[in-house]
Amino acid sequence: MQPSDTTETAAKDLAKAYEFRDVEDKWYQAWLEHKNFRAGMDPERPSYSIVIPPPNVTGVLHVGHALNNTLQDVLIRFRRMQGMNTLWLPGTDHAGIATQNVVERQLAAENTSRHEIGRRAFVERVWKWKEESGGQIIHQLKRLGCSCDWERERFTMDEGLSKAVREVFCRLYDEGLIYRGDYIINWCPRCHTALADLEVEHEPTDGKLYHIRYPLADGSGHLVVATTRPETMLGDTAVAVHPEDERFRDLPEKAVILPLANKKIPIVFDAHVEREFGSGALKVTPAHDLNDFEIGRRHDLPLLKVMDDSGTMNEAAGSYAGLDRFACRKQVVADLEAAGLLEKIEPHQHGVGHCYRCQTVVEPALSKQWFVKVKPLAEEAIRAVEQGETRIHPKSWENTYYSWMRDIRDWCISRQIWWGHQIPAWTCEACGELIVARIDPTSCSKCGANSLHQETDVLDTWFSSALWPFSTLGWPDDTKELAFFYPTSVLVTSFDILFFWVARMMMMGIHFMGRAPFADVYLHALVRDKHGQKMSKSKGNVMDPLVVMDQYGTDALRFTLAAFAAQGRDIRLSEERIEGYRHFINKLWNAARFSLMHIGTCAPPEPDRLEPAALDLPHRWILARLDRTTGEVIAALDNFRYNDAAAALYQFVWREFCDWYLEWIKPELYAEPGPGQEAARTVLFTVLETVLKLLHPFIPFVTEEIWHALPGDRQTIMTEGYPAPRAAWQSEAAEKEAALLMGVITGLRNIRSETGIHPSAEITAIVHCPDQVTEEMVAGHQQAIRALAKVGNLTARVAGERPKGAATYIYNDIVIFVPLEGLVDFDAELAKLDKEKSKTQVLLDKVNAKLSNPKFVDNAPAEVVAGEKEKQETLAAKLGKLDESMKRLAELKG
RNA sequence: GGGCGAUUAACUCAGUGGUUAGAGUGCCACCUUCACACGGUGGAAGUCACAGGUUCGAAUCCCGUAUCGCCCACCA
Numbered sequence: 026m027q028p029s030d031t032t033e034t035a036a037k038d039l040a041k042a043y044e045f046r047d048v049e050d051k052w053y054q055a056w057l058e059h060k061n062f063r064a065g066m067d068p069e070r071p072s073y074s075i076v077i078p079p080p081n082v083t084g085v086l087h088v089g090h091a092l093n094n095t096l097q098d099v100l101i102r103f104r105r106m107q108g109m110n111t112l113w114l115p116g117t118d119h120a121g122i123a124t125q126n127v128v129e130r131q132l133a134a135e136n137t138s139r140h141e142i143g144r145r146a147f148v149e150r151v152w153k154w155k156e157e158s159g160g161q162i163i164h165q166l167k168r169l170g171c172s173c174d175w176e177r178e179r180f181t182m183d184e185g186l187s188k189a190v191r192e193v194f195c196r197l198y199d200e201g202l203i204y205r206g207d208y209i210i211n212w213c214p215r216c217h218t219a220l221a222d223l224e225v226e227h228e229p230t231d232g233k234l235y236h237i238r239y240p241l242a243d244g245s246g247h248l249v250v251a252t253t254r255p256e257t258m259l260g261d262t263a264v265a266v267h268p269e270d271e272r273f274r275d276l277p278e279k280a281v282i283l284p285l286a287n288k289k290i291p292i293v294f295d296a297h298v299e300r301e302f303g304s305g306a307l308k309v310t311p312a313h314d315l316n317d318f319e320i321g322r323r324h325d326l327p328l329l330k331v332m333d334d335s336g337t338m339n340e341a342a343g344s345y346a347g348l349d350r351f352a353c354r355k356q357v358v359a360d361l362e363a364a365g366l367l368e369k370i371e372p373h374q375h376g377v378g379h380c381y382r383c384q385t386v387v388e389p390a391l392s393k394q395w396f397v398k399v400k401p402l403a404e405e406a407i408r409a410v411e412q413g414e415t416r417i418h419p420k421s422w423e424n425t426y427y428s429w430m431r432d433i434r435d436w437c438i439s440r441q442i443w444w445g446h447q448i449p450a451w452t453c454e455a456c457g458e459l460i461v462a463r464i465d466p467t468s469c470s471k472c473g474a475n476s477l478h479q480e481t482d483v484l485d486t487w488f489s490s491a492l493w494p495f496s497t498l499g500w501p502d503d504t505k506e507l508a509f510f511y512p513t514s515v516l517v518t519s520f521d522i523l524f525f526w527v528a529r530m531m532m533m534g535i536h537f538m539g540r541a542p543f544a545d546v547y548l549h550a551l552v553r554d555k556h557g558q559k560m561s562k563s564k565g566n567v568m569d570p571l572v573v574m575d576q577y578g579t580d581a582l583r584f585t586l587a588a589f590a591a592q593g594r595d596i597r598l599s600e601e602r603i604e605g606y607r608h609f610i611n612k613l614w615n616a617a618r619f620s621l622m623h624i625g626t627c628a629p630p631e632p633d634r635l636e637p638a639a640l641d642l643p644h645r646w647i648l649a650r651l652d653r654t655t656g657e658v659i660a661a662l663d664n665f666r667y668n669d670a671a672a673a674l675y676q677f678v679w680r681e682f683c684d685w686y687l688e689w690i691k692p693e694l695y696a697e698p699g700p701g702q703e704a705a706r707t708v709l710f711t712v713l714e715t716v717l718k719l720l721h722p723f724i725p726f727v728t729e730e731i732w733h734a735l736p737g738d739r740q741t742i743m744t745e746g747y748p749a750p751r752a753a754w755q756s757e758a759a760e761k762e763a764a765l766l767m768g769v770i771t772g773l774r775n776i777r778s779e780t781g782i783h784p785s786a787e788i789t790a791i792v793h794c795p796d797q798v799t800e801e802m803v804a805g806h807q808q809a810i811r812a813l814a815k816v817g818n819l820t821a822r823v824a825g826e827r828p829k830g831a832a833t834y835i836y837n838d839i840v841i842f843v844p845l846e847g848l849v850d851f852d853a854e855l856a857k858l859d860k861e862k863s864k865t866q867v868l869l870d871k872v873n874a875k876l877s878n879p880k881f882v883d884n885a886p887a888e889v890v891a892g893e894k895e896k897q898e899t900l901a902a903k904l905g906k907l908d909e910s911m912k913r914l915a916e917l918k919g
Numbered sequence: 920g921g922g923c924g925a926u927u928a929a930c931u932c933a934g935u936g937g938u939u940a941g942a943g944u945g946c947c948a949c950c951u952u953c954a955c956a957c958g959g960u961g962g963a964a965g966u967c968a969c970a971g972g973u974u975c976g977a978a979u980c981c982c983g984u985a986u987c988g989c990c991c992a993c994c995a
Contacts, residue, residue, distance in 0.1 A: 220994095
């Protein structure tokens, strides 16, 4: 495979530092050209599908999107490499209010408005905006490397999805699950639309509680009511008290005079009233408060609307008509005060509802709206999770899901805006018949008249999003895609839309497809601002992922996000951390450069033909480590533990492959050609190829770039098989032996550093081993010890003369000496050993205490006890060696 | 009013019953050694918020306290 612009690809001599700028776009275009993202439908292979949480068509990529989509891309690339038919279905959401707001702002700038240009022109204008400026986030997702099947990109208002929406609406209506009625809903006076309960954000606000005297109608006194919204009193049609409240039992006449309006309203008895609150009397405004609405129903009270759709007082408010609700509040309070009817004003903290789109204070208002009766759907959705048809990760979210589903209230789905799916309902002007239909009717089905007018409301945006997992696959048609990819494998999303979206997809998916839409739901953390608030564009101090990608490269961002994914609820990306992982990318790059110098033009290795048993320790060791890492990465990804996978890979590449293995085999690589060198090259090549494949889902660009620099005819790494563990590569013996060798080398390096020996100076080392086997091991690896610790003269022996003037280091039961011919600072040496001794003693004491506790020995698993015994022996041996050495040093010191 | 989460190194965070609690960045010392200074080697740094409990064994499980934060909810 070659990238499209073939200017400088096959260059095997790589730049000294990884230059992501040259690489990312090149490979992304190549993947697109080769259609590597296209979903296959091979019946022989399992399917793996994800539908993208569709970003708003108005959206701009923020860190939350970057996280969400990186996590999805990791899974999709991983499963694709594992050979599955992978579909990652992309698309955007029409985002009713948000998009309408954008275009309305444009119109305002042109000194016009949607009302002026009319509905048809407005909707056309939004479509035009969408075609020209919408969906820039799609380009940004490509920049992030997302391997979506772009040929299947959908939009919640495209033809197919609109058809699905209409079908669902009609079916639910026919089933009696959609109804229209007059209820108190949340009204946004700025957006001029109803909002669902979920779309109202309650913010604690320091308000005031006004205590107002309502004179009794017979003039014998007054009742005091308390309210936070005095302006609504103009709409009061009763005062309520608790039926068992002694204080109100003997009211002479069951009526009060509503101040300012000067009209008589009844006193009703209702158990909803809290006797302890305020004076125990509650003003009842059925048209502007949900509870009051319910009370009104129970007592057959009139509904009096005193406000219009913009939050302005209407004619029913008498002399207050025309005032904005907040201005009216001031005026009402002033007038009450003047009339001596204001008993007191208390500071009062309470939750005030705000529109989640524009933050305007929401007004509960009486209105005719469409609702979905969700209770029966919710019951099915609960069952699906209870029975494990859908698993939620992390599991702790299940309870949140259940409790919301159990207390669910009917869903208000109508919105009084213009951008969205217009409700397919018509009213006959002649006979008043309500017609709900899949195809626009031309005449009344009841009376035959053809004066029909369609409902002007549109549906809540989440109504169409709720159908996303099946509408995007062609439903209501019976498509191949639906059969193949539904239910989808996993939904990856952030927990803040668990109710808005996930819960509703569950309900709709089960109801219309008969099966829950996902096998797994993985909820990840939310990126918040520094105050712990949800991030919003209007606030500053928000990290822009596009800037990050420009600065550090996409792979660095992706790897960082994967490493961050463990966090429970909040993520705040730190730039330092991204920089740290850019260093990791560069490290990988340079390890590859180095490897390439030595691999030369080797034929690509055949891992199956590798015989580890015939190889030297470094090779056996690195293959064992690689195998372990492979197992860890796969297990981690199987369980959505991205951070574990990232950490395992980071650790392996940097700490084991680069720091130890490459240094270890350098002598062999630089030596004269021979079978040893041949083996080293082969293993090196194998490890590099394997690790690139393991890393590819996380950091696709740099891995692809290196992949193509390797010798051999190469297709994209994207479709290489993902590595799997190989029993033949496992070797605990090699891991143990290498650990011993590393201990000795580290000890020597420690001595060098502590005694100030120049890095380029060679030293003499004497290693005293506890037994013959150890001695042979150390002697057998003297080439490595010489190279890695800069040792000139190395002696390994079981016992023998302890050198006179020598720095000492004890590694378990091995004593390491570096003779320094009179240069040894005995006091410093003694102090060092003494410190080591006390540390060792503390550990040994702990182990001794454990092992002398019969309860531990009896109760702990055998392998834990055995482990402690081994530790005891090692520590005791070390302590013995430390004691000996200190005694010897004291003698030498004189 | 319910529910949930967090509290671990200077900073940002991993670590959900069993080695001497880890990572990135930062810090100290030495090193421009032929892949990499976006580097190497060695090192310092933590009463795992506090107080109890369960257990042979607790950062990890349970109870409580404190601080911070989130979600849900019709006390005006």
